[in-house]
Amino acid sequence: MKKVCHITTVHKAIDGRIFYKECRSLVRQGYVVYVVGVWSKDEQRDGVHIVGLKEYSGRFKRFFNSFVAMRKALKTGASVMHLHDPELLLIGFLLKLSGKKVVFDSHENLYLQLSCETSVKQWVPRPFRRIFAFMYLLVEKLSVRFFDAWIYVADNPQNPHNFLSAYPRHVHKFYLVRNFPILSLIDNIPSLDIEKKKPIIIYVGGLNAGRGIYELIEAMHSVRTDATLLLIGQWEGEEYKKKCFDHMPHGKVEWKDWMPVEKLYGYIKKADVGIVTILPELNHMNTFAIKTFEYMACGLPVIMSDFPFWIHFFGSENAIFVNPSNSAGIAEKIDLLLQDKALAVRLGQNGRKRVEEELCWEKEQETLFRLYKKLLNED
Structure with a gap:
């Protein structure tokens, strides 16, 4: 052997x-x-x-x-x-x-x-x-x-x-x-059996300045729809963590620590929108975030940074794009997907199909x- x-x-x-x-x-x-x-x-x-x-x-x-x-x-x-x-x-x-x-x-x-x-x-x-x-x-x-x-x-x-x-x-x-993502693993994990009182926008990954977490939290102050931003991941730096927590709008942001994928995918499937608005650093702009494909595999519509590489690879039929430094713009895109159900469903279905065909x-x-x-x- x-x-x-x-x-x-x-x-x-x-x-x-x-x-x-x-x-x-x-x-x-x-x-x-x-x-x-x-x-x-x-x-x-x-x-x-x-x-x-x-x-x-x-x-x-x-x-x-x-x-x-x-x-x-x-x-x-x-x-x-x-x-x-x-x-x-x-x-x-x-x-x-x-x-x-x-x-x-x-x-x-x-x-x-x-x-x-x-x-x-x-x-x-x-x-x-x-x-x-x-x-x-x-x-x-x-x-x-x-x-x-x-x-x-x-x-x-x-x-x-x-x-x-x-x-x-x-x-x-x-x-x-x-x-x-491992499609067979995701498909075998059910959505979490918890009560959901309002729509969930989910972010999964590292919680640091380069990932645009503060800008995402800032956007939640302007989101008109009654919704919750769920952050799942580990904070990198106590100072940045405190800065973000101090700015969280009451009742609109929740945080959960790192968890095994079996539990993580249950949370993603419970969400309504996946978001990955990381900031335009050289490495970010020229690679992929795994969370993007996991959102798509779970059938979520995705909001992502407007990097040329991402726009070219994913296209407008798989996601909507936004300037990750523009919190007001992020808020508008969140409201758009939460209010335009047909658009959200179409993007989610297209993303899932593409994962099945080539991105798994x-x-x-x-x-x-x-x-x-x-x-x-x-x-």
């Missing part, structure tokens, strides 16, 4: 992309799969062997935790080491030297984030962001050269740091594995399988 190990010191072991999509799919293909990730205990779930790691909030401690993760990963005896965080690039070289096949799964385009003056990576002081970006780019170049494969999640040709254009000699190492994990996983067969000489 071929053993493979996924490693993360940032994400929970049962992360949606890592565990539910990649690891469980590989188990069904007959691989013995381990995931070393943030979790309270070692256990086996859905055929995946979870090796728990202690969670650290500080990046300095998390960096050293990567060596703990490497030690645990090596104990599994896996032939392929699949890394999911930029902090793990260093141990990737060590794993490669130990004779392992190494894959890096780039969930985001970190170079673009660090290059942006308004980056959500606020742990990097603004005067040093370009220096950090340059240093990261050097590490990225070495990783692309020495690792066996590099997975990326979006393929916008206009991306200022497009991987295929940046590394023409190593195009054969790059695999596009987009973060599409059931189709996207084939690229992952092709990569693993190549790595383990199974072709």
